[in-house]
Amino acid sequence: MSEQATALPDATQSMPEAPSAARRRGRIAERVRSIALGVGFPLVLILLWDRAVAITGTRLVPSPREVAVMMYDFSFGGVYDDAFSATILTHIWKSMTRVYGGFFLAALIGIPLGLMIGRIRILRQLLDPTINLLRPIPVTAWLPLSMIFFGLGPNAAIFLVFLGAFYPILLNTIFGVRSVDVRLFEAAAMLGCSGSAMFREVVFPASLPAIFNGLRIAHGFAWILIVVGEMTGVPTGLGSVIMDGRTLSRTDLVVTGMIVIGVCGFVTDRIIVLISNRLLRWSPQHHA
Amino acid sequence: MPSLKRPHVVIRGVTKRFQVGDGEVEALGRIEATIEGGAFVCLIGASGCGKSTLLRIVAGFEEPTTGEVLVDGKPVSAPGSDRGMVFQDYALFPWMTVRQNIGFGPRQRQLPRKEVDEIADEFVKLVGLEQAANRYPSQLSGGMKQRVAIARVLANHANILLMDEPFGALDALTREQLQRELLQIWARTRVTVIFVTHSVEEAALLADRLLVMSAGPGRIVADIAVDLPRPRDVSSPEFNAVRRELARRLTSHMAPARALEPVS
DSSP, X not given: OHHHHHHHHHHHHOOSOOOOHHHHHHHHHHHHHHHHHHHHHHHXXXXXXXXXXXXXXXXXXXXXXXXXHHHHHHHHOSSSOSTTTTOHHHHHHHHHHHHHHHHHHHHHHHHHHHHHHHHOHHHHHHHHHHHHHHTTSOGXXXXXXXXXXXXXXXXXXHHHHHHHHHHHHHHHHHHHHHTSOHHHHHHHHHTTOOTHHHIIIIIHHHHHHHHHHHHHHHHHHHHHHHHHHGGGTOXXXXXXXXXXXXXXXXXXXXXXXXXXXXXXXXXXXXHHHHHHHHHTTTOTTOOO | OGGGSOEEEXXXXXXXXXXXXXXXXXXXXXXXXXXXXXXXXXXXXXXXXSHHHHHHHHHTSSOOSEEEEEETTEEOOSOOTTEEEEOTTOOOOTTSOHHHHHTHHHHHTTOXXXXXXXXXXXXXXXXXXXXXXXXXXXGSOHHHHHHHHHHHHHTTTOSEEEEESTTTTSOHHHHHHHHHHHHHHHHHHOOEEEEEESOHHHHHHHOSEEEEEETTTBEEEEEEEOOOOSSOOTTSHHHHHHHHHHHHHHHHTTHHHHHHSOOO
């Protein structure tokens, strides 16, 4: 994140001129420092965790070493050889289908709906109060109903992820459309653009920075909600692993599941940032 | 022989009232004007005299309360590609490169891609932006952005250029250069230009006809022909005479308003 922020002034000036060797060295040093700090801090946290477990002598919280062993067994097997050994990819895959099933469904409905609500006043008058009424309801409160609607199984999980991801996408899209400079619509209209071409050519691209903000927030929520979603009684998935760990009192398994979710969320978030930086390279404000 | 020239834009009895809270504001009184094809007309007046409103009505962005605007004899009802607006704040599409911005109009006309590219390149060249053709607006200076905005409407076959204080946000040197370039483009393309400004200097330099507007409600109070040869020498006595005459017309209509203000 920080290395892109520091690169920004150069990008906007970007006259065809090679950066001097000194400047390039400075940028590499900055990058190394950024990575060292970013990786160093979690290492310190792990050290504190290890010390805290050792000093208190607790049996309830696993030490980092126990979690590392569990993580190894979960990934490759050969240590405990139980139901969880070497099953990591299955669980990640299952969780991802639910996370992205819900996420893409939310984007598929939220973005076009948001574009229309933002642009068409009567739709805004019709839907805005309902949306703001439903929005504060916590996703967990939908759990019983979603199990009635979709039964026990993956569909309920997808529905919950969808609910959590839907509002940030919808609201950010509406906000994006509402904050587009009216001049751009006028300019497009005078250049012969109207109707659905206006949505495709102006409304959508102009709102894209806000849409990506929404997608990024929603994507984070989707990973958060996977544990809730997989509480609905599915046998596989990272959320169900954590629930199993809880019932079996295997906290090393719980923490392992937590770490895998964290890493998956982190990596996929970076991918979204890369995509948005690529698509929004025109926007000087959007190299977050 | 003006009778031989075709009337390009006819403004017929146009008035405009805005709803402000409970009351109404009369932005434009009755405006009558006929603008000939290929003319360079400056609308000049103090801020709030309704000159931008009038321009926006000609563009089709706003409807007149009464009256109508005819372009080539047909009444204006909506924005159209024959009338290209150049805004003070550029209004370029920030997600498009210079070339894509200029090709926007032709693309809307569903021309084949190759043809769109050819038109875009032609007009990139017209405004001298070959070096910056693949840059985004955020990477351009104000002067370059306004060149793109001009090229964008010309590439779309606009034969009326509506310019709303287009150079108001530019520094003095860039403004002078763009004024020169605009005159060259105008001379080459013979489009009709309606140019809104509040600068006496700018109006005297550019226009061959000056419509002086005054506020409360907005109306045209003077219609001055400028016959100075081009390129105009801003230090010549003739140019100064035009400038003085224009300044006098502008202030003579402000004087009564000033007299009404309480002396305190």
